[in-house]
Amino acid sequence: MSGVRWLYTTLLFLLIPFILLRLVWRGRRQPGYLHHVAERFGHYREAPPDGVLIWLHTVSVGETRAAEPLVKALRIAYPNHRILLTHMTPTGRETSEQLFGSSVLRCYLPYDLPFAVAAFLRHFRPTLGALLETELWPNLIHCCHTRDVPLFLVNARLSERSTRGYGRVGSLTRDALRALAGIGAQTEADAARLRTLGAHVITVTGNLKFDRGPSSQDLELGATFRTWIGGQRTVFVAASTREGEESLILDATQSAPIDLLTIVVPRHPQRFDEVAKQLERRGIAYQRRSAATAIDPATRVWLGDSMGELFAYYAASDIAFVGGSLLPLGGQNLLEACAVGRPVLIGPHSFNFAEATRLAVAAGAAIEVADGSELGSTIGELLSDPARRLRMGEAGIALMREHQGATQRTLALLHIDESYAGRS
Numbered sequence: 001m002s003g004v005r006w007l008y009t010t011l012l013f014l015l016i017p018f019i020l021l022r023l024v025w026r027g028r029r030q031p032g033y034l035h036h037v038a039e040r041f042g043h044y045r046e047a048p049p050d051g052v053l054i055w056l057h058t059v060s061v062g063e064t065r066a067a068e069p070l071v072k073a074l075r076i077a078y079p080n081h082r083i084l085l086t087h088m089t090p091t092g093r094e095t096s097e098q099l100f101g102s103s104v105l106r107c108y109l110p111y112d113l114p115f116a117v118a119a120f121l122r123h124f125r126p127t128l129g130a131l132l133e134t135e136l137w138p139n140l141i142h143c144c145h146t147r148d149v150p151l152f153l154v155n156a157r158l159s160e161r162s163t164r165g166y167g168r169v170g171s172l173t174r175d176a177l178r179a180l181a182g183i184g185a186q187t188e189a190d191a192a193r194l195r196t197l198g199a200h201v202i203t204v205t206g207n208l209k210f211d212r213g214p215s216s217q218d219l220e221l222g223a224t225f226r227t228w229i230g231g232q233r234t235v236f237v238a239a240s241t242r243e244g245e246e247s248l249i250l251d252a253t254q255s256a257p258i259d260l261l262t263i264v265v266p267r268h269p270q271r272f273d274e275v276a277k278q279l280e281r282r283g284i285a286y287q288r289r290s291a292a293t294a295i296d297p298a299t300r301v302w303l304g305d306s307m308g309e310l311f312a313y314y315a316a317s318d319i320a321f322v323g324g325s326l327l328p329l330g331g332q333n334l335l336e337a338c339a340v341g342r343p344v345l346i347g348p349h350s351f352n353f354a355e356a357t358r359l360a361v362a363a364g365a366a367i368e369v370a371d372g373s374e375l376g377s378t379i380g381e382l383l384s385d386p387a388r389r390l391r392m393g394e395a396g397i398a399l400m401r402e403h404q405g406a407t408q409r410t411l412a413l414l415h416i417d418e419s420y421a422g423r424s
Helices: 003-029 039-042 061-066 069-077 089-104 114-124 138-146 162-166 170-178 187-194 214-229 245-254 269-282 310-315 335-339 353-364 372-381 386-402 406-416
Strands: 052-058 084-088 103-110 128-132 152-155 180-184 202-204 235-241 262-268 287-290 300-303 317-322 345-346 367-370
Touching: 003 138, 003 170, 039 114, 052 069, 061 069, 061 089, 069 084, 069 089, 069 310, 069 406, 084 138, 084 367, 089 386, 103 262, 103 353, 128 180, 128 335, 138 152, 138 170, 152 406, 162 170, 162 187, 180 187, 187 202, 214 310, 235 245, 235 310, 245 262, 245 269, 245 372, 262 269, 262 310, 262 372, 269 287, 269 300, 310 335, 317 372, 335 386, 345 353, 345 372, 353 367, 367 386
Parallel strands: 052 084, 052 128, 084 103, 128 152, 152 180, 180 202, 235 262, 235 317, 262 300, 287 300, 317 345, 345 367
Antiparallel strands: none
16 A cells, blocks of 8 residues: 555544444435445345346436436346446435436445445446546545456546545546546546646546436426416526525515515435525525425415426426535536526536536527626516527437437446456
């Protein structure tokens, strides 16, 4: 073990008590963090799975959704292989259950402790693994490399901020990147940043999120939502909102027409009740999605307290705002709104989705607003211009079609070979 990785591993061992305390702390708001704790240390109740297994690590909700077209393509291309999805958050695991049900295996990826990752590899014996987006775990990557388990980084994105962070532990990052079997970067800019950190086997495969669109069930649910809302009301959806943004959004819609319904969908389920209390403090008439009832004409806000229904919310809306972007939080995926053909508004802080945002704005599918005040004025402009809303929605659909193909390019990068099976 190199000196830097030894220091990294020693620090992880010292942090174990604090890691467990953090699980307990987070479990107070999200009980899912208190379930399956043994998996985080490489212990599993179920017997080892039979057959050849392909493993994808999708840390949380966004990565799991992004993996959907790849999982579907793998199941078609390799019908005799089993697929394992690993996660780090309960919401990622729940999203996997919603999207794939029992058609895939799932568990938590263990913490990056040598004994835990070795136990994980012994138990599941994957023929091949792929980490999605920006997941670099030095001990896991080293263990896969020494056991001849090809491990890829796919749909890889790396912001300038993350590049600086990884650069502070340069040799650890470089060794991890060079032990990977290959890297599929979203863009040339991502590839360039990865090269500055020491990666050298990189293919630009594109963004899997361009390949993901609404299912017929999503659109049917959106039509149901629209029926509950009533056909005459105009609908603005603020999706994937983060802490501190809801107040800005509510301020922005204060001067909107009385028949506007604002749908607020918090990014994290543990915040549903928090947002409800904020609405009550403001005296805003609201209803919850979980009540599954028609929307009263006097209701000003519909609280989207559900998981896995973003496509349906977008389908029921006339204008969409994508959260995590009014405050310096990095933004969320605006391509889901584009895929449904809705005009998109996004704040100035979208560095985690910089390229997708740039493309959407350049195509005329999205408008970047500077703050909550400009968000309010832009909503007003779009409400009074249905033709512009239509053009933006059509531009979003065209953008999605233009940039599709990452799934097949990623599938080619993985070059799955059954001869890998059993080497771990």
